[in-house]
Amino acid sequence: MTDRVRYHRFADAPGFVLGDARLAGRAFGPHYHLDYHIGVLDHGVQAQHFGGTTHLLAPGAVSFMPPGEVHDGAGSDEGFRLRTFRIAPDFLLPLCSEIAGRDGVPAQSGVILENPRLARQLRCLHEALGGQQETVTLAAQSGLIEVFAGLMEASGEHPGPEPVAGALGDAECRRVHDYCMSRLAERITLEDLAVLCGMSRFQFLRRFSRRFGLTPHNWLIRLRLERACHLLARGGRTVAELAQELGFYDQSHFTRCFRAAFGVAPTRY
Known part of the structure; x- marks a missing residue:
């Protein structure tokens, strides 16, 4: 070695x-x-x-x-x-x-x-x-x-994670959805979403996962991909433009995520 x-x-x-x-x-x-x-x-x-x-x-x-x-x-x-x-x-x-x-x-x-x-x-x-x-x-x-x-x-030397009960409520889910939809091209952090719901990052993470069965990251990726489907159907944008508009790292990252979700490349949707 x-x-x-x-x-x-x-x-x-x-x-x-x-x-x-x-x-x-x-x-x-x-x-x-x-x-x-x-x-x-x-x-x-x-x-x-x-x-x-x-x-x-x-x-x-x-x-x-x-x-x-x-x-x-x-x-x-x-x-x-x-x-x-x-x-x-x-x-x-x-x-x-x-x-x-x-x-x-x-x-x-x-x-x-x-x-x-x-x-x-x-x-x-x-x-x-x-x-x-x-x-x-x-x-x-x-x-x-x-x-x-x-x-x-x-x-075993610390009381451990704070107990967190319940899941995100309907109003909180709408707030998160609307916030993310209006900022798909931007970098969205866990702190952004937690503050939006008046919670710590740990509390938000636990309650979000209970509500959706997904991490915030995976949920946000799906939201971006669903928006991509809508924009692809309308036409008028290249794959590179969509990748930038929807907040993916680059075109190859967008293509990999799209293919994993829908089985085809964006150009074949």
């Missing part, structure tokens, strides 16, 4: 950095971070020593290190791939408070969580975020909240 380390940052999320390290036989001496550090392995094993004990991080487990926790790390000669989330306190603490409805963090000290489901969610989120260029999209915002809610629940 050839050693490779990459970092990925986002213009609209300072203090949030993805790391992706593919390493063989690499050892890191005792060190600490000034931010929160979450790690999950794709393959291989890494030994981490902290709190006076050596722990093994393997696929299916999640490493959580708060600021100031001294730890080391050593992998086998066969190598490992470690995905990391480096998160500044002023990014993570408000997020955790929003999810729990009170101040707190997933854990006060370093911990290895044996939780295959959470590890899989973190890997998927890392993969999705790593494919984005500059901004944290609606899909990624929703994924971040759901994953950190799971992390808080799994750690």
Whole structure:
């Protein structure tokens, strides 16, 4: 395995950095971070020593290190791939408070969580975020909240996610629909929709999913695609123009989404 380390940052999320390290036989001496550090392995094993004990991080487990926790790390000669989330306190603490409805963090000290489901969610989120260029999209915002809610629940050192009852009401659904329809070409965030309904992002996400059985991102993509069908039937626009008008990244992104939804390319609709 050839050693490779990459970092990925986002213009609209300072203090949030993805790391992706593919390493063989690499050892890191005792060190600490000034931010929160979450790690999950794709393959291989890494030994981490902290709190006076050596722990093994393997696929299916999640490493959580708060600021100031001294730890080391050593992998086998066969190598490992470690995905990391480096998160500044002023990014993570408000997020955790929003999810729990009170101040707190997933854990006060370093911990290895044996939780295959959470590890899989973190890997998927890392993969999705790593494919984005500059901004944290609606899909990624929703994924971040759901994953950190799971992390808080799994750690056992925090009261966990705030209970959220009920689903979005009819008036709230109409408000969201009208807002999105009038801004299909724009970047719509989870915060935009939550504020529209007078809720936190976590509350909105849970209630929206109960009402529609979809994430806000998937619901919005479908709304854009349904509008595309209407505009294609009327004619007069190119596929590239529609992609821009409906808020897709580019023409190829629009075409992929349209084909996945309707089985044909927009040009054949």
